[in-house]
Amino acid sequence: MSNSQLTPGVVPGRLPAEAYCRNFADVDPPLDAHEARVAADRCYFCHDAPCVTACPTSIDIPLFIRQIATGTPEAAARTIFTQNILGGMCARVCPTEQLCEEVCVREVAEGKPVEIARLQRHATDTLMAKNLHPFTRAPATGKRVAVVGAGPAGLAAAHRLAMLGHDVTLYDARPKPGGLNEYGIASYKTPGGFAQAEVEWLLMIGGITLKTGVALGRDITLESLRADHDAVFLGMGLSGVNALRAEGEDREHVHPAVDFIAALRQAEDLASLPVGRDVVVIGGGMTAIDAAVQSKLLGAETVTIVYRRGQEKMSASRHEQDHSTSHGVRIVCNAAPVKVHGNGAVREVEFAYTEDGPAGLKLLPETFRLKADQLFKAIGQTLGEVPEGLALEGGKIAVDAAGRTSLSGVWAGGDCATGGEDLTVTAVAQGRDAAIDIHAALTQP
Structure with missing residues (x-):
């Protein structure tokens, strides 16, 4: 029986020390030079590439992939950084499965797109590892x-x-x-x-x-x-953080999900970060997914995301939704919180089933409760x-x-x-x- 199953409440150290390093390792390790060349060779280098149109920063994707294919990842990085100076971070966090990779010709034809994000990471990491900056300042304007x-x-x-x-x-x-x-x-x-x-x-x-x-x-x-x-x-x-507008949301261990994520990012020792045994996250975006998955990785026994509309309307990509469920997170849709129960601290969250119609969201009379010793709000910021x-x-x-x-x-x-x-x-x-x-x-x- 695991520590998380034995320990009730919101406590730190639910897992053995070595588990934290394993759980929070790089989710998508970088390509090496050979792997990058192989991945780049799958690109058709489309003249009117739909991936470029789908990229909010309009990176010339066929060009930088060709540059990787010809063994010049530093040149590829400059192509990326010309349009997106945070191309390294975007290669890691951008929902490419909803943007450039979704419209890739090979995705449409074969169901397997060119790995644009991983190729972008390969190029940007290669240049940044050399501690080189690809641009210089223009003459001073005095402004x-x-x-x-x-x-x-x-x-x-x-x-x-x-x-x-x-x-x-x-x-x-x-x-x-x-x-x-x-x-x-x-x-x-x-x-x-x-x-x-x-x-x-x-x-x-x-x-x-x-x-x-x-x-x-x-x-x-x-x-x-x-x-x-x-x-x-x-x-x-x-x-700012939006309120649940549910009775009892001021109870102990009810927090904005962004605060939990921030605390986790700044923690020097993940074993010191308290997490509940039964965690509920309310919301349907990336913040909800990140809070839920990381709760599970910290040792929570049950983690449930509850979203007020249908799963197809969640703003988190299907890739991220699948990532969460692969880690044991349960997603419950068409339900909205109406009351947070507990004696001081949260113990249960009561939800009403919802109906999403032409007139908007409607709360139905039927309700259910979820056990929770920690509740995270991920319903948007102000x-x-x-x-x-x-x-x-x-x-x-x-x-x-x-x-x-x-x-x-x-x-x-x-x-x-x-x-x-x-x-x-x-x-x-x-x-x-x-x-x-x-x-x-x-x-x-």
């Missing part, structure tokens, strides 16, 4: 830009602005840069401190001053940033405090196609702005494109 948020959007914007010759000050509220790449992604996807290594490599472009532990609204204001800089880019993500003067749309900062906000000289991108899709690759594209528009605005005659 100063503030970037708020050192997540994917802010990092992409800061790098492109610095490369174009501007002086950038990059602010982030947390102790470490990286945003969700550092604090919000499952540890087994980015082991070995990759998120921080990638930031350090990105900063090699020069011209970027990083200031951590500085929060907009607490330590700095948008007004002061506008006064001291020629332009401002906001990429601070989403800081913007938090909004600087005065910024127009909102759908609870996010309203921006046009170039990332311009309602305030002159202020741009925004990533999850905090309209069009943000909770994807690293989308945030990178928005940060990059906003930087190009900022450059045009600052250098026009």
